[in-house]
Structure formats: C-alpha cells, structure tokens
Amino acid sequence: FFLRLESKLYPWLHLNRQTSFSMYDGFEGRGIVICAGNGQFEYLISSVQAIRRLQPKMPIQIFHMGPKDLSVERRKYITEMTNDIETVDIFEILDNEWMHLGGWSIKAFSILASRFKEVIMIDSDAYFLRDVAELFEDPGYKLTGTLYFYDRTLFPNWKKGPNWMRTFLPIMSSFPPTTRMFRGLSMHEQESGVVVVNKGTRLLGLLATCKMNSRWERSMYTYDNFYGDKESFWVGYEMVQEPYAFVKSYPGVIGEREEYPLKNDGSQPQTVAVCGTQLHLDYLERPMWWNAGLMRNKNSRDRRILDFGYWMAG
Incomplete structure (x- = not known):
C-alpha cells in the first residue's frame, strides 16, 4: 500500500x-x-x-x-x-x-x-x-x-x-x-x-x-x-504540518549612496538613500548575502558593476 x-x-x-x-x-x-x-x-x-x-x-x-x-x-x-x-x-x-x-x-x-x-x-x-x-x-x-x-x-x-x-x-x-x-x-x-x-x-x-x-x-x-x-x-x-523557520530580520539594500533634495529649490534637508540590490541579514542583523549578481542591473545592457559601498537595514 x-x-x-x-x-x-x-x-x-x-x-x-x-x-x-x-x-x-x-x-x-x-x-x-x-x-x-x-x-x-x-x-x-x-x-x-x-x-x-x-x-x-x-x-x-x-x-x-x-x-x-x-x-x-x-x-x-x-x-x-x-x-x-x-x-x-x-x-x-x-x-x-x-x-x-x-x-x-x-x-x-x-x-x-x-x-x-x-x-x-x-x-x-x-x-x-x-x-x-x-x-x-x-x-x-x-x-x-x-x-x-x-x-x-x-x-x-x-x-x-x-x-x-x-x-x-x-x-x-x-x-x-x-x-x-x-x-x-x-x-x-x-x-x-x-x-x-x-x-x-x-x-x-x-x-x-x-x-x-x-x-x-x-x-x-x-x-x-x-x-x-x-x-x-x-x-x-x-x-504537512511540519515546522519551519524564517530568519528574524527583513531584507535591506546594499549598493550606492544617493542624495535627493526634498524640494527643487534645495530649501529642505536632503534625503539620503541607498540604491542597489536586495540585501539579507543574519539573525544577529549582520549583512549575510545579496542576490541579483554584481551588475547594477543584471537585466540591462548596461554592464556597469554596482558599487557595494553602503548598506541599509529594512
């Protein structure tokens, strides 16, 4: 059977x-x-x-x-x-x-x-x-x-x-x-x-x-x-009711630092952001791995390597 x-x-x-x-x-x-x-x-x-x-x-x-x-x-x-x-x-x-x-x-x-x-x-x-x-x-x-x-x-x-x-x-x-x-x-x-x-x-x-x-x-x-x-x-x-676990942290981002003024005349403080690819942290919230390769955009014809100088937690 x-x-x-x-x-x-x-x-x-x-x-x-x-x-x-x-x-x-x-x-x-x-x-x-x-x-x-x-x-x-x-x-x-x-x-x-x-x-x-x-x-x-x-x-x-x-x-x-x-x-x-x-x-x-x-x-x-x-x-x-x-x-x-x-x-x-x-x-x-x-x-x-x-x-x-x-x-x-x-x-x-x-x-x-x-x-x-x-x-x-x-x-x-x-x-x-x-x-x-x-x-x-x-x-x-x-x-x-x-x-x-x-x-x-x-x-x-x-x-x-x-x-x-x-x-x-x-x-x-x-x-x-x-x-x-x-x-x-x-x-x-x-x-x-x-x-x-x-x-x-x-x-x-x-x-x-x-x-x-x-x-x-x-x-x-x-x-x-x-x-x-x-x-x-x-x-x-x-x-099947078997246990499973997720890492106790949400993804962040790793890549390049960008600054954006909140208003066109620059009268407001700049917003600082990290633009890049998805970063995953371990259970101690340390950067562990990222996905999507080394390129800034792996799906683009632009083969520029991403600058992985900054990261930010999610």
Whole structure:
C-alpha cells in the first residue's frame, strides 16, 4: 500500500529505485547546492569564488537539467575551478517524465536529489558576505531543521495566493495569518534565493514542496497563485504540518549612496538613500548575502558593476 501511495504522490522518485528509503539512506554530511545552466554560468563562477573565500572546505554540487543545459566545456571548467565541487545532471537521479523541469522548478528538486543530509541551496546570482556555514547556527534552523529568508515588501492588496491557500488548508499554523501576504501588505513573503533544509529530520515537508513544483501542480496551481517557486517552500511545510523557520530580520539594500533634495529649490534637508540590490541579514542583523549578481542591473545592457559601498537595514 505505501509503495503504491508513494508512487502516486512522488512518481519522480522511482528512477532506478523502488522506494524513497534508498535515497534517504544515502544522505550524509553538509553541503552547498547551486542550480545553473549555460545562461547562469557567469554568475555562478563569481558566486562560487565568493563562497570559497569564506568557506574553503564545504562540498558543492552544481545541478543542471540534462547534457545540453550546461555544456561539457563549462562543466569541466567548474570542476577544475576549486576543490570539492562537482556537476550533477538531475535527470540521472529523478525522473523528468513526471517533473518536466524548467526554470525555478529545479530548485526544490535539487535539494532533494543532492547527496547531502543538510543542504544550503543558493541561487547562482547570490553572493555571500559571510561564511555560509553560519546559517546552520541560526536558532530557527536548530529548532526546526529549515531556514528561509523574507522577501521585500511589494505589491500590496494581493489576495489570490492567500485565498487559494484557504481552499485546501482549512487548518493552518499560527504563522500564515501574521504574514504580510495574508495581511494584504505584500504579494511576496519568501525569497527563495537561499534555502536551508535538514533532510534527515524534515524530508516530508521537502517532498510536499517538490510536489508543488511538479509538472501539473506548478502549471495549474502553484505558479498561477504565487510568483514562481518561492512561496512553495514554507507552504509545502505548512501542508504537512511540519515546522519551519524564517530568519528574524527583513531584507535591506546594499549598493550606492544617493542624495535627493526634498524640494527643487534645495530649501529642505536632503534625503539620503541607498540604491542597489536586495540585501539579507543574519539573525544577529549582520549583512549575510545579496542576490541579483554584481551588475547594477543584471537585466540591462548596461554592464556597469554596482558599487557595494553602503548598506541599509529594512
């Protein structure tokens, strides 16, 4: 019965294995997971270099989607650029016939497919200012076996996501009603650029998150009601009533100092602002990492490097 149930719920698990137990038994140690294809290669290289300057020993797995997603030449470059790093084709571990992975959806599955028991999943354009291993010392992670970061407050009065959650979660923990999303303050709650999971204690919630990022679930429900994968992490754990934790600080900004007069005639004191990219703090409110790469605007043809001289807490 349980084998049939698992096959129905998580059919992508059963590539060269009968049950999830064989995968679970293979998890060991701590490590870093990054998803990257050819399009993310330039971000990946500098991100890994930044990680290695602060954390020289923790093993790294780079996940890609099939042989064409990341070229042979780039895979070779990655494996030679630093110690204890490898590239992994996720389709050799999980069955893509059921996942149909693309874009954001690989992220949750890469955590599941990694050989590590305790995983720090990092976006290819995320850059760390501190040792990534410090994330394992967060009190929330120690308590729950998971750690998430808040996203910026953006697009208020958005009801679609919370209303959808109420249709299939008649009973929730005390957390959802306190979120900015449920209070109508923001469309986004979680930033999924960095996710920490202990699969030894919190595998069931991760499986639920992967389910939300599977082919049919994401196209028909998850990505229609949320912006991509980001909310699927905490909502997946909410679905199976497993505990999860967010870092106890909201994001800030890191970048360049700007001054704006309040009036055109300059009669009012100037407003000082920091303009740049989203910065995330640790539980002690120290700058930990930022996302969106090194460019002032990674989506612009202007390739100017951002001056990371100033930061401001959110």
